Amino acid sequence: MDMDKKDKIIVDNLNLFYGETHALKNIALTVPEKAVTALIGPSGCGKSTFLRCLNRMNDFIHSCRITGKVMIDGKDIYDPETDPIELRRKVGMVFQRPNPFPMSIYDNVAYGPRLHGIRNKNKLDEIVEKSLRGSALWDEVKDKLHKPATALSGGQQQRLCIARAIAVEPEVILMDEPTSALDPMATARIEELVRMLSSSYTVVIVTHNMQQAARVSDITVFFLMGEMIEYGPTQQIFTSPKDRRTEDYITGRFG
Numbered sequence: 542m543d544m545d546k547k548d549k550i551i552v553d554n555l556n557l558f559y560g561e562t563h564a565l566k567n568i569a570l571t572v573p574e575k576a577v578t579a580l581i582g583p584s585g586c587g588k589s590t591f592l593r594c595l596n597r598m599n600d601f602i603h604s605c606r607i608t609g610k611v612m613i614d615g616k617d618i619y620d621p622e623t624d625p626i627e628l629r630r631k632v633g634m635v636f637q638r639p640n641p642f643p644m645s646i647y648d649n650v651a652y653g654p655r656l657h658g659i660r661n662k663n664k665l666d667e668i669v670e671k672s673l674r675g676s677a678l679w680d681e682v683k684d685k686l687h688k689p690a691t692a693l694s695g696g697q698q699q700r701l702c703i704a705r706a707i708a709v710e711p712e713v714i715l716m717d718e719p720t721s722a723l724d725p726m727a728t729a730r731i732e733e734l735v736r737m738l739s740s741s742y743t744v745v746i747v748t749h750n751m752q753q754a755a756r757v758s759d760i761t762v763f764f765l766m767g768e769m770i771e772y773g774p775t776q777q778i779f780t781s782p783k784d785r786r787t788e789d790y791i792t793g794r795f796g
């Protein structure tokens with residue numbers, strides 16, 4: 542990939558505590574724009590916790606305390622001036638299990654834009670079509686937009702959730718193991734979509750699956766017990782990791 546990409550996210554000296562548990566320790570890294578950054582590491586190492594730091598989803602966890610900096614486009618997202626609602630529009634999220642709202646396909650995608658004040662029907666139609674095309678779902682659903690979203694297959698539901706995320710024109714998309722509930726075919730489609738999305742969005746994806754990280758990402762970050770051990774171009778991390786612990790993990794010696 543083009544390594545001259547600008548840094549979209551800069552994390553510096555980030556520490557996170559759940560009560561007494563020190564879940565993230567002195568994390569420092571940068572995330573390039575319009576590329577896919579994969580977070581890998583054994584269960585419990587802090588991947589999801591770190592992902593949630595990037596759009597302040599941890600604000601909802603009572604025991605959680607954060608120090609250090611997360612800068613997006615040069616602005617500290619933990620600054621009291623930052624509006625978390627606006628932040629989460631700019632930094633969207635897709636979860637492990639597809640979680641469409643119990644409403645029609647159309648209304649799922651129009652939900653965010655409506656919340657942000659868009660009422661015009663033509664405008665909403667346009668956003669819905671563009672978002673569903675953007676998530677590679679349009680052709681499958683264009684004739685049943687007003688049917689319940691819950692009638693779609695798991696893989697289609699996950700692509701709908703991606704359409705819902707992109708409908709509010711985010712700049713960053715966070716994905717927390719988006720294929721863990723899907724079969725291999727549906728997984729392959731999402732992986733293809735993730736690659737496609739990276740031409741327009743900055744994508745950060747948590748995955749348990751190292752082959753997936755190798756297939757979809759430009760940059761790989763390896764976490765272990767709350768520490769960021771190593772990060773770099775995916776090719777380099779998988780062929781010549783600098784740290785012994787990274788090597789042990791990617792060669793399957795633990796985790």
Ligand SMILES: Nc1ncnc2c1ncn2[C@@H]1O[C@H](COP(=O)(O)OP(=O)(O)OP(=O)(O)O)[C@@H](O)[C@H]1O
Binds near residue numbers: 562582583585589
């Ligand atoms: N809401 C919470 N309250 C207290 N501790 C938490 C909370 N969420 C996570 N933790 C703890 O923080 C650590 C990191 O968890 P996290 O879920 O971020 O890891 P992970 O790498 O994403 O794991 P997995 O791959 O299993 O999802 C773990 O020790 C976990 O028990």
